[in-house]
Amino acid sequence: MINITIWNESGHKGRAYPEGMNAALASIFQDKARFNVDCALLGDEAQGFPGERLEHTDVLFWWGHSKHEKVSDELSERICARVREGMGAVFLHSAHFSKPFRSLMGTTCSLSWREAPGECERIWITNPYHPVARGITNGFRLDREEMYGEYFDIPKPDDVVFTGWFTGGEVFRSGCAFERGKGRIFYFQPGHESFPIYRDENIRSIILNAALWAARADEGLVDFVPDGSCPHVRVSPEPIRAWSLRRIRLKK
Numbered sequence: 347m348i349n350i351t352i353w354n355e356s357g358h359k360g361r362a363y364p365e366g367m368n369a370a371l372a373s374i375f376q377d378k379a380r381f382n383v384d385c386a387l388l389g390d391e392a393q394g395f396p397g398e399r400l401e402h403t404d405v406l407f408w409w410g411h412s413k414h415e416k417v418s419d420e421l422s423e424r425i426c427a428r429v430r431e432g433m434g435a436v437f438l439h440s441a442h443f444s445k446p447f448r449s450l451m452g453t454t455c456s457l458s459w460r461e462a463p464g465e466c467e468r469i470w471i472t473n474p475y476h477p478v479a480r481g482i483t484n485g486f487r488l489d490r491e492e493m494y495g496e497y498f499d500i501p502k503p504d505d506v507v508f509t510g511w512f513t514g515g516e517v518f519r520s521g522c523a524f525e526r527g528k529g530r531i532f533y534f535q536p537g538h539e540s541f542p543i544y545r546d547e548n549i550r551s552i553i554l555n556a557a558l559w560a561a562r563a564d565e566g567l568v569d570f571v572p573d574g575s576c577p578h579v580r581v582s583p584e585p586i587r588a589w590s591l592r593r594i595r596l597k598k
């Protein structure tokens with residue numbers, strides 16, 4: 347049994363997630379024989395970690411955006427210590443700026459960003475051998491997403507599993523794997539609260555894979571077999587639709 351705690355700084359019950367973002371994320375882990383899921387909010391008792399919840403967590407999912415400074419230093423330090431002891435941690439979207447993530451990275455974790463109408467993202471797999479990439483469609487498209495661009499000030503990741511491309515031409519290391527002590531850490535960029543990103547099937551598979559990988563339960567997850575005849579594969583990707591580029595131009 348893998349104990350998962352999904353933490354969010356607020357409920358985000360809006361158009362994208364009428365049931366709340368935590369519930370949308372929790373619905374990814376429907377295998378009750380395999381997963382035990384707890385949801386927590388910053389406003390809950392002990393900032394979401396009453397009793398021994400943190401000690402019993404195998405994989406922590408963390409979503410934060412505008413309330414990072416409200417998280418106590420003490421809780422952040424406890425999370426970092428748990429990661430070094432072996433707890434998995436998956437930092438979603440703007441959790442790049444959360445206290446525990448910045449502390450685990452040791453850098454500013456700053457990046458460039460823009461919210462523009464009609465902007466889409468395509469996610470490219472840059473390490474198909476990594477367990478988190480299992481079963482994912484290369485180059486899948488999110489019709490709307492906030493742009494996060496380089497330079498992303500993180501230490502060199504152990505793996506860059508996904509790279510995002512945005513309509514404006516920016517690129518971003520969207521899926522990065524790290525280890526700190528005995529713990530595995532995954533940072534995954536998609537997930538702006540205005541768009542129903544966590545309903546996308548590829549995104550849900552990545553989050554499921556990330557939980558298994560971070561819990562060290564990913565044996566057998568690597569099934570990528572390269573085309574042995576030639577590493578140069580001719581591809582015909584879906585073209586980028588002109589409308590999204592045009593809309594950005596009109597906006598300026």
Ligand code: ZN
Pocket residue numbers: 411439440492537538539
């Ligand atoms: Zn955002």
